[in-house]
Amino acid sequence: MINRHIGIISVSLVIALVLQIMPMPIQADVYRPDWVLLVLAYWTMALPNRVNVGVAFICGLAMDILLGTALGVHSFALSIAIYVLAANYQRLRNYSVWQQAIVIALLGALYHLVLFWLQHLLTSIYFQFDYLWPVLTSMLIWPWAFWLLRRTRRRFKVS
Template sequence: MRKRNLVIWISLLVALVLQIVPLPTQVDVYRPDWVLVVLAYWSMALPHRVNVGVAFLTGVAMDVLVGTTLGIHSFGLSICVYILAANYQRLRNYSVWQQAIIIGLLSALYHLLTFWVQHLLTDIYFQVDYLWPVITSMVLWPWVFWLLRRTRRQFSIA
């Protein structure tokens, strides 16, 4: 039981590391939402284990790692995972490409929510570049889905 939970937490830790790994400035604009994509997979596959509470804790860890105001990423991830958890039975029946579109919409919602909260707290203005990760997260979804599904089956996580 603990080994199975450890696999989920390790995948979230890897997503957090990928989220903060330094990239060149030209490429950093396109960085996918690794944490959101991994949380989306686990919340659709195992909604009784990975839920809004896990998303909130992961968001707090991301806030600390990125250095933003505490709660910004927690808020966005919690809302997105709540939407996924509320509709997981329907979303499981979609093809991977249809799920990628849903992930793109959730990524857009996540970025708009985090921008909105940051705009309320600081003096930033919206730029279209904020939405590039939506496209890369959509493109990344089928591969992350395949990798995490394979991992879940290999370790018999249910």
């Protein structure tokens, strides 16, 4: 029973990783939502005892490998964002989906700013506003991602 629950969570994270690296046209790639952050945020709010900072760190390592960035950059940024979420999950669960979307936008902004800071230290890139477009798209997609993941969790009785 536990293996099935872990399997469903793992499959959703693998799908998020695939969506994160899926090729897109250059004009649309700037707006790519943070799929991994969205899925991790949902599972952290729904099942904080199963999905937490450790899972975020492992997913971040997978993203570093898949995207070819310096090892640990996405891990650190995801871990910080999920830590903030996990520390406040009881309060955030009671918010409406639209209020949660605003919190997801703030977490996405934190994630991207930490990611920029680390990449700036390593490669001396400069900040552009385009780095924050995924924050807006993640916020807009959150209600549908929440609905889909909640439906999956209830259908397969993941607890």
